[in-house]
Protein backbone atom coordinates (compact mmCIF):
# COMPACT_ATOMS: atom_id res chain seq x y z
CA UNK A 1 0.00 0.00 0.00
CA UNK A 2 1.53 3.27 -1.06
CA UNK A 3 0.92 6.35 0.99
CA UNK A 4 0.78 9.88 -0.19
CA UNK A 5 2.94 12.01 2.13
CA UNK A 6 0.68 15.02 1.59
CA UNK A 7 -2.37 13.02 2.67
CA UNK A 8 -0.56 11.90 5.80
CA UNK A 9 0.47 15.47 6.52
CA UNK A 10 -3.10 16.69 6.03
CA UNK A 11 -4.55 14.00 8.25
CA UNK A 12 -1.98 14.82 10.93
CA UNK A 13 -3.15 18.44 10.69
CA UNK A 14 -6.74 17.29 10.97
CA UNK A 15 -5.88 15.33 14.08
CA UNK A 16 -4.21 18.41 15.61
CA UNK A 17 -7.23 20.54 14.78
CA UNK A 18 -9.49 18.01 16.44
CA UNK A 19 -7.22 18.06 19.47
CA UNK A 20 -7.59 21.84 19.60
CA UNK A 21 -11.37 21.66 19.19
CA UNK A 22 -11.80 19.07 21.89
CA UNK A 23 -9.23 20.36 24.38
CA UNK A 24 -11.92 21.89 26.57
CA UNK A 25 -13.63 18.54 26.98
CA UNK A 26 -12.98 16.96 30.32
CA UNK A 27 -11.96 13.32 30.07
CA UNK A 28 -15.17 11.42 30.73
CA UNK A 29 -15.52 8.71 33.30
CA UNK A 30 -15.00 5.55 31.32
CA UNK A 31 -16.93 3.16 33.54
CA UNK A 32 -15.21 0.23 31.84
CA UNK A 33 -11.78 -1.34 31.85
CA UNK A 34 -11.43 -2.17 28.20
CA UNK A 35 -12.34 1.23 26.79
CA UNK A 36 -10.12 2.80 29.38
CA UNK A 37 -8.82 5.61 27.22
CA UNK A 38 -10.31 8.95 28.19
CA UNK A 39 -12.44 10.71 25.62
CA UNK A 40 -10.00 12.95 23.80
CA UNK A 41 -9.04 13.93 20.31
CA UNK A 42 -7.15 11.38 18.30
CA UNK A 43 -9.14 8.41 19.53
CA UNK A 44 -12.25 6.50 18.70
CA UNK A 45 -13.88 3.74 20.74
CA UNK A 46 -15.27 0.87 18.71
CA UNK A 47 -17.68 -1.64 20.22
CA UNK A 48 -17.84 -4.62 17.89
CA UNK A 49 -19.36 -8.07 17.82
CA UNK A 50 -17.07 -9.01 14.92
CA UNK A 51 -13.99 -11.14 15.50
CA UNK A 52 -11.09 -8.77 16.22
CA UNK A 53 -8.77 -10.60 13.80
CA UNK A 54 -11.14 -9.85 10.96
CA UNK A 55 -11.17 -6.09 11.38
CA UNK A 56 -7.80 -5.30 12.96
CA UNK A 57 -5.95 -4.82 9.65
CA UNK A 58 -8.56 -2.23 8.66
CA UNK A 59 -8.35 -0.41 11.95
CA UNK A 60 -4.56 -0.31 11.70
CA UNK A 61 -4.81 1.15 8.21
CA UNK A 62 -7.29 3.77 9.45
CA UNK A 63 -4.95 4.80 12.26
CA UNK A 64 -2.03 5.01 9.88
CA UNK A 65 -3.95 7.32 7.57
CA UNK A 66 -5.81 9.47 10.08
CA UNK A 67 -3.62 9.45 13.17
CA UNK A 68 -6.75 8.46 15.12
CA UNK A 69 -6.18 5.60 17.55
CA UNK A 70 -8.91 2.93 17.69
CA UNK A 71 -9.74 1.39 21.08
CA UNK A 72 -11.63 -1.81 20.39
CA UNK A 73 -14.07 -3.41 22.76
CA UNK A 74 -14.90 -6.86 21.42
CA UNK A 75 -18.26 -8.13 22.64
CA UNK A 76 -19.14 -11.58 21.45
CA UNK A 77 -22.51 -11.27 23.18
CA UNK A 78 -24.30 -8.70 25.25
CA UNK A 79 -23.77 -5.51 23.24
CA UNK A 80 -27.31 -4.32 24.01
CA UNK A 81 -26.99 -5.07 27.72
CA UNK A 82 -23.65 -3.32 27.86
CA UNK A 83 -24.99 -0.17 26.17
CA UNK A 84 -28.07 -0.15 28.40
CA UNK A 85 -25.92 -0.48 31.51
CA UNK A 86 -23.53 2.29 30.46
CA UNK A 87 -26.27 4.71 29.47
CA UNK A 88 -25.15 8.30 28.92
CA UNK A 89 -21.71 7.47 30.34
CA UNK A 90 -20.96 5.07 27.52
CA UNK A 91 -17.60 5.61 25.85
CA UNK A 92 -18.79 3.87 22.70
CA UNK A 93 -18.33 5.90 19.53
CA UNK A 94 -18.95 3.33 16.80
CA UNK A 95 -21.14 0.22 17.17
CA UNK A 96 -20.40 -2.55 14.69
CA UNK A 97 -22.48 -5.72 14.37
CA UNK A 98 -23.33 -8.58 12.06
CA UNK A 99 -26.94 -9.29 11.05
CA UNK A 100 -29.52 -6.72 10.03
CA UNK A 101 -31.74 -7.62 12.97
CA UNK A 102 -28.97 -7.11 15.52
CA UNK A 103 -28.06 -3.73 14.08
CA UNK A 104 -31.66 -2.54 13.95
CA UNK A 105 -32.25 -3.77 17.51
CA UNK A 106 -29.44 -1.45 18.60
CA UNK A 107 -30.98 1.45 16.68
CA UNK A 108 -34.51 0.79 17.91
CA UNK A 109 -33.30 0.68 21.52
CA UNK A 110 -32.04 4.25 21.05
CA UNK A 111 -28.32 3.47 21.19
CA UNK A 112 -27.48 5.18 17.89
CA UNK A 113 -27.64 8.76 16.61
CA UNK A 114 -28.27 10.23 13.16
CA UNK A 115 -25.30 10.98 10.96
CA UNK A 116 -25.30 13.09 7.82
CA UNK A 117 -22.41 12.18 5.59
CA UNK A 118 -22.18 12.63 1.85
CA UNK A 119 -19.40 10.04 1.80
CA UNK A 120 -21.57 7.37 3.44
CA UNK A 121 -24.61 8.28 1.36
CA UNK A 122 -22.63 8.10 -1.89
CA UNK A 123 -21.09 4.73 -1.05
CA UNK A 124 -24.12 2.90 0.37
CA UNK A 125 -27.38 2.41 -1.58
CA UNK A 126 -30.38 3.95 0.18
CA UNK A 127 -32.16 0.66 0.94
CA UNK A 128 -29.05 -0.55 2.79
CA UNK A 129 -28.95 2.23 5.39
CA UNK A 130 -31.40 3.97 7.71
CA UNK A 131 -33.34 6.91 6.24
CA UNK A 132 -32.40 8.83 9.34
CA UNK A 133 -28.66 8.11 9.07
CA UNK A 134 -28.76 5.95 12.19
CA UNK A 135 -27.26 2.82 10.64
CA UNK A 136 -25.14 1.90 7.63
CA UNK A 137 -24.34 -1.36 5.87
CA UNK A 138 -20.62 -2.10 5.52
CA UNK A 139 -20.68 -5.50 3.81
CA UNK A 140 -23.18 -7.90 2.29
CA UNK A 141 -23.74 -11.54 3.18
CA UNK A 142 -25.72 -12.96 0.29
CA UNK A 143 -27.80 -16.09 0.88
CA UNK A 144 -27.35 -18.25 -2.16
CA UNK A 145 -27.98 -21.64 -3.71
CA UNK A 146 -25.30 -24.29 -3.44
CA UNK A 147 -25.77 -26.81 -6.24
CA UNK A 148 -23.86 -29.95 -7.19
CA UNK A 149 -21.18 -28.74 -9.58
CA UNK A 150 -22.42 -31.02 -12.39
CA UNK A 151 -26.09 -30.12 -12.04
CA UNK A 152 -27.47 -28.54 -15.23
CA UNK A 153 -28.72 -25.39 -13.58
CA UNK A 154 -27.55 -21.82 -13.95
CA UNK A 155 -30.37 -19.67 -12.60
CA UNK A 156 -32.73 -20.04 -9.68
CA UNK A 157 -35.54 -18.23 -7.89
CA UNK A 158 -36.06 -18.66 -4.14
CA UNK A 159 -39.67 -19.52 -4.94
CA UNK A 160 -38.42 -22.61 -6.86
CA UNK A 161 -37.26 -24.25 -3.63
CA UNK A 162 -40.84 -25.42 -3.11
CA UNK A 163 -41.13 -26.89 -6.63
CA UNK A 164 -41.89 -30.64 -6.42
CA UNK A 165 -39.12 -31.09 -9.00
CA UNK A 166 -36.72 -30.89 -6.03
CA UNK A 167 -38.45 -33.49 -3.85
CA UNK A 168 -35.92 -35.14 -1.56
CA UNK A 169 -33.10 -33.04 -3.00
CA UNK A 170 -32.90 -29.96 -0.74
CA UNK A 171 -30.63 -29.40 2.28
CA UNK A 172 -30.87 -26.44 4.64
CA UNK A 173 -30.12 -25.58 8.27
CA UNK A 174 -32.79 -24.93 10.91
CA UNK A 175 -35.61 -22.69 9.77
CA UNK A 176 -35.25 -20.81 13.04
CA UNK A 177 -31.66 -19.76 12.40
CA UNK A 178 -31.54 -15.96 11.88
CA UNK A 179 -30.04 -16.48 8.38
CA UNK A 180 -33.20 -18.35 7.42
CA UNK A 181 -35.78 -16.30 9.32
CA UNK A 182 -34.32 -13.27 7.55
CA UNK A 183 -34.75 -14.95 4.15
CA UNK A 184 -38.28 -16.09 5.02
CA UNK A 185 -39.09 -12.57 6.27
CA UNK A 186 -38.06 -11.25 2.86
CA UNK A 187 -40.36 -13.84 1.25
CA UNK A 188 -43.22 -12.46 3.38
CA UNK A 189 -42.33 -8.93 2.27
CA UNK A 190 -42.47 -10.00 -1.39
CA UNK A 191 -45.46 -12.34 -1.36
CA UNK A 192 -47.30 -12.07 1.96
CA UNK A 193 -47.66 -14.52 4.85
CA UNK A 194 -50.14 -16.88 3.23
CA UNK A 195 -47.95 -17.51 0.23
CA UNK A 196 -44.90 -17.90 2.45
CA UNK A 197 -46.62 -20.47 4.65
CA UNK A 198 -47.46 -22.60 1.61
CA UNK A 199 -43.97 -22.09 0.24
CA UNK A 200 -42.42 -23.24 3.52
CA UNK A 201 -44.61 -26.36 3.45
CA UNK A 202 -43.33 -27.03 -0.08
CA UNK A 203 -39.70 -26.55 0.91
CA UNK A 204 -40.20 -28.78 3.95
CA UNK A 205 -41.67 -31.48 1.66
CA UNK A 206 -38.56 -31.25 -0.54
CA UNK A 207 -36.01 -31.69 2.26
CA UNK A 208 -33.53 -34.53 1.86
CA UNK A 209 -32.88 -34.54 5.60
CA UNK A 210 -33.90 -32.72 8.76
CA UNK A 211 -33.37 -28.95 8.67
CA UNK A 212 -30.32 -28.82 10.92
CA UNK A 213 -26.57 -28.34 11.08
CA UNK A 214 -24.71 -25.41 9.58
CA UNK A 215 -24.43 -23.76 6.18
CA UNK A 216 -21.26 -25.66 5.28
CA UNK A 217 -23.07 -28.94 5.91
CA UNK A 218 -25.10 -28.22 2.78
CA UNK A 219 -21.90 -28.53 0.72
CA UNK A 220 -20.79 -31.56 2.75
CA UNK A 221 -24.11 -33.30 2.09
CA UNK A 222 -24.07 -32.43 -1.61
CA UNK A 223 -20.63 -34.08 -1.82
CA UNK A 224 -22.03 -37.10 0.04
CA UNK A 225 -24.92 -37.40 -2.45
CA UNK A 226 -27.58 -36.68 0.18
CA UNK A 227 -28.92 -33.60 -1.62
CA UNK A 228 -28.47 -31.79 -4.94
CA UNK A 229 -29.13 -28.23 -3.86
CA UNK A 230 -29.39 -26.16 -0.71
CA UNK A 231 -29.45 -22.66 0.69
CA UNK A 232 -26.48 -21.16 2.53
CA UNK A 233 -24.37 -18.01 2.77
CA UNK A 234 -21.94 -17.32 -0.04
CA UNK A 235 -18.96 -16.38 2.16
CA UNK A 236 -18.63 -19.95 3.46
CA UNK A 237 -17.77 -21.00 -0.09
CA UNK A 238 -14.88 -18.53 -0.06
CA UNK A 239 -13.68 -20.13 3.15
CA UNK A 240 -14.11 -23.69 1.87
CA UNK A 241 -12.56 -23.17 -1.56
CA UNK A 242 -9.62 -21.36 0.04
CA UNK A 243 -9.12 -24.08 2.66
CA UNK A 244 -6.05 -26.27 2.47
CA UNK A 245 -6.21 -28.54 -0.61
CA UNK A 246 -7.03 -32.07 0.47
CA UNK A 247 -8.85 -30.94 3.62
CA UNK A 248 -12.49 -31.91 4.11
CA UNK A 249 -13.62 -28.30 3.81
CA UNK A 250 -11.79 -27.91 0.54
CA UNK A 251 -13.46 -31.02 -0.85
CA UNK A 252 -16.88 -29.72 0.20
CA UNK A 253 -16.18 -26.41 -1.48
CA UNK A 254 -15.00 -28.09 -4.68
CA UNK A 255 -18.15 -30.27 -4.87
CA UNK A 256 -20.49 -27.35 -5.42
CA UNK A 257 -21.18 -24.31 -7.52
CA UNK A 258 -22.87 -21.14 -6.36
CA UNK A 259 -25.96 -19.71 -8.01
CA UNK A 260 -27.28 -16.41 -6.72
CA UNK A 261 -31.04 -16.84 -6.59
CA UNK A 262 -33.44 -13.93 -6.99
CA UNK A 263 -37.00 -13.33 -5.88
CA UNK A 264 -39.19 -13.72 -8.95
CA UNK A 265 -40.97 -10.41 -8.39
CA UNK A 266 -40.46 -7.05 -10.07
CA UNK A 267 -37.10 -5.73 -8.95
CA UNK A 268 -36.52 -8.94 -7.02
CA UNK A 269 -32.87 -9.68 -6.40
CA UNK A 270 -30.69 -11.78 -4.14
CA UNK A 271 -31.41 -11.76 -0.42
CA UNK A 272 -28.62 -10.31 1.69
CA UNK A 273 -27.90 -10.04 5.33
CA UNK A 274 -25.32 -7.47 6.34
CA UNK A 275 -22.61 -6.34 8.64
CA UNK A 276 -22.96 -2.72 9.53
CA UNK A 277 -22.29 0.09 11.94
CA UNK A 278 -23.84 3.05 13.70
CA UNK A 279 -22.51 6.06 15.58
CA UNK A 280 -23.32 5.62 19.26
CA UNK A 281 -25.84 7.99 20.80
CA UNK A 282 -23.46 9.38 23.42
CA UNK A 283 -20.28 9.13 21.33
CA UNK A 284 -17.61 11.18 23.10
CA UNK A 285 -15.55 11.30 19.87
CA UNK A 286 -18.31 11.84 17.36
CA UNK A 287 -16.20 13.39 14.59
CA UNK A 288 -13.71 10.55 14.80
CA UNK A 289 -16.57 8.07 14.74
CA UNK A 290 -17.81 9.53 11.46
CA UNK A 291 -14.24 9.56 10.14
CA UNK A 292 -13.89 5.84 10.92
CA UNK A 293 -17.22 5.01 9.28
CA UNK A 294 -16.27 7.02 6.21
CA UNK A 295 -12.93 5.22 6.04
CA UNK A 296 -14.74 1.87 6.22
CA UNK A 297 -16.53 2.65 2.94
CA UNK A 298 -13.39 3.81 1.13
CA UNK A 299 -12.34 1.59 -1.79
CA UNK A 300 -9.31 0.37 0.14
CA UNK A 301 -11.24 -0.53 3.29
CA UNK A 302 -14.14 -2.06 1.40
CA UNK A 303 -11.83 -4.37 -0.48
CA UNK A 304 -9.89 -5.36 2.65
CA UNK A 305 -13.03 -5.78 4.73
CA UNK A 306 -14.88 -7.88 2.19
CA UNK A 307 -11.86 -10.04 1.41
CA UNK A 308 -11.16 -10.76 5.06
CA UNK A 309 -14.30 -12.86 5.29
CA UNK A 310 -15.29 -13.37 1.64
CA UNK A 311 -18.23 -11.02 2.11
CA UNK A 312 -19.42 -8.72 -0.67
CA UNK A 313 -18.52 -5.02 -0.60
CA UNK A 314 -21.49 -2.69 -0.12
CA UNK A 315 -19.82 -0.13 -2.37
CA UNK A 316 -19.98 -0.74 -6.11
CA UNK A 317 -16.85 -1.16 -8.18
CA UNK A 318 -14.59 -2.43 -5.41
CA UNK A 319 -12.12 -5.22 -6.15
CA UNK A 320 -13.51 -8.63 -5.17
CA UNK A 321 -11.90 -11.75 -3.81
CA UNK A 322 -11.35 -14.05 -6.84
CA UNK A 323 -13.61 -16.79 -5.48
CA UNK A 324 -16.36 -14.29 -4.74
CA UNK A 325 -15.88 -12.75 -8.19
CA UNK A 326 -16.34 -16.21 -9.74
CA UNK A 327 -19.99 -16.25 -8.52
CA UNK A 328 -20.79 -13.44 -10.95
CA UNK A 329 -22.47 -10.13 -10.25
CA UNK A 330 -24.64 -9.67 -7.17
CA UNK A 331 -27.97 -7.99 -7.82
CA UNK A 332 -29.12 -7.12 -4.31
CA UNK A 333 -32.84 -7.45 -3.63
CA UNK A 334 -34.39 -3.98 -3.71
CA UNK A 335 -36.52 -4.34 -0.56
CA UNK A 336 -35.49 -1.99 2.23
CA UNK A 337 -33.85 -4.07 4.96
CA UNK A 338 -36.09 -2.38 7.53
CA UNK A 339 -39.08 -4.02 5.85
CA UNK A 340 -37.43 -7.44 6.00
CA UNK A 341 -36.55 -7.07 9.66
CA UNK A 342 -40.14 -6.14 10.49
CA UNK A 343 -41.30 -9.60 9.31
CA UNK A 344 -38.78 -11.66 11.27
CA UNK A 345 -41.13 -12.61 14.09
CA UNK A 346 -43.89 -13.64 11.69
CA UNK A 347 -41.39 -15.75 9.76
CA UNK A 348 -40.34 -17.51 12.93
CA UNK A 349 -43.97 -18.23 13.82
CA UNK A 350 -44.55 -19.75 10.36
CA UNK A 351 -41.47 -21.98 10.70
CA UNK A 352 -43.02 -23.50 13.80
CA UNK A 353 -46.49 -23.60 12.33
CA UNK A 354 -45.41 -25.75 9.36
CA UNK A 355 -43.11 -27.90 11.54
CA UNK A 356 -40.16 -26.97 9.36
CA UNK A 357 -37.54 -28.25 11.79
CA UNK A 358 -39.36 -31.42 12.86
Ligand SMILES: [Fe+2]
Nearest residue numbers: 179215233236
Ligand atom coordinates in the same frame (compact mmCIF):
# COMPACT_ATOMS: atom_id res chain seq x y z
FE1 LIG B 1 -22.00 -17.25 9.45
